[in-house]
Amino acid sequence: MNAIQFLEILNRRQSVRAYSDRPVESEKLERCLEAARIAPSACNSQPWKFIVVDDPELKNEIAGYASAGLIPMNRFVVQSPVLVVAVRESANFTSKVGAMLKDKPYTLMDIGMAVLQFCLQATAEGLGTCIIGWFDEKKVKKTLHIPAGKRAELIIAVGYAVENYPLRNKVRKEMAEIRSCNRY
Numbered sequence: 001m002n003a004i005q006f007l008e009i010l011n012r013r014q015s016v017r018a019y020s021d022r023p024v025e026s027e028k029l030e031r032c033l034e035a036a037r038i039a040p041s042a043c044n045s046q047p048w049k050f051i052v053v054d055d056p057e058l059k060n061e062i063a064g065y066a067s068a069g070l071i072p073m074n075r076f077v078v079q080s081p082v083l084v085v086a087v088r089e090s091a092n093f094t095s096k097v098g099a100m101l102k103d104k105p106y107t108l109m110d111i112g113m114a115v116l117q118f119c120l121q122a123t124a125e126g127l128g129t130c131i132i133g134w135f136d137e138k139k140v141k142k143t144l145h146i147p148a149g150k151r152a153e154l155i156i157a158v159g160y161a162v163e164n165y166p167l168r169n170k171v172r173k174e175m176a177e178i179r180s181c182n183r184y
């Protein structure tokens with residue numbers, strides 16, 4: 001793959017919000033998890049665990065916790081055959097000290113990187129994903145037996161998009177708005 005093709009994959013990754021019931025091949029899911037596993041993290045702390053939820057009943061229960069409540073969000077999550085819950089683990093000593101001294105939430109940054117690597121690999125596999133940050137964390141933790149001191153930060157919906165799901169143009173700030181050179 002050349003650099004242009006790599007950028008095409010980045011462009012092809014989009015939040016998929018309509019899934020078919022085609023199951024996700026386990027070897028593809030394994031490669032997505034491998035992509036997350038090798039993600040960079042502050043002091044190589046790797047403060048993450050990924051819970052693959054593929055039992056249909058359990059998966060539907062977790063999906064329900066992403067769409068319950070007054071705001072009609074995330075109703076599509078139930079369609080995806082697999083959910084992957086990213087749990088934030090304790091950082092290693094050096095990362096913790098660094099985060100404290102520099103006042104930076106390294107572990108959250110780390111989780112974001114691993115989740116994105118998962119999603120990019122999924123794109124390369126022909127799978128759709130949507131990163132879900134809006135869900136009832138308490139209920140997700142209870143259902144999945146996540147220990148009290150840990151945070152369930154993100155859920156990744158994974159599956160095949162429905163047929164003819166459109167590739168949207170990226171709605172993003174213009175380059176001129178986000179880039180400067182040599183000073184702020």
Ligand SMILES: Cc1cc2nc3c(=O)[nH]c(=O)nc-3n(C[C@H](O)[C@H](O)[C@H](O)COP(=O)(O)O)c2cc1C
Binds near residue numbers: 016017133154170
């Ligand atoms: C931390 C985070 C949390 C998100 N939470 C949700 C969510 O709860 N529901 C949803 O539909 N999309 C969610 N998204 C997806 C964003 O809305 C989406 O990435 C953004 O609008 C850009 O669109 P694109 O992913 O299609 O390029 C989340 C994305 C991130 C990075």
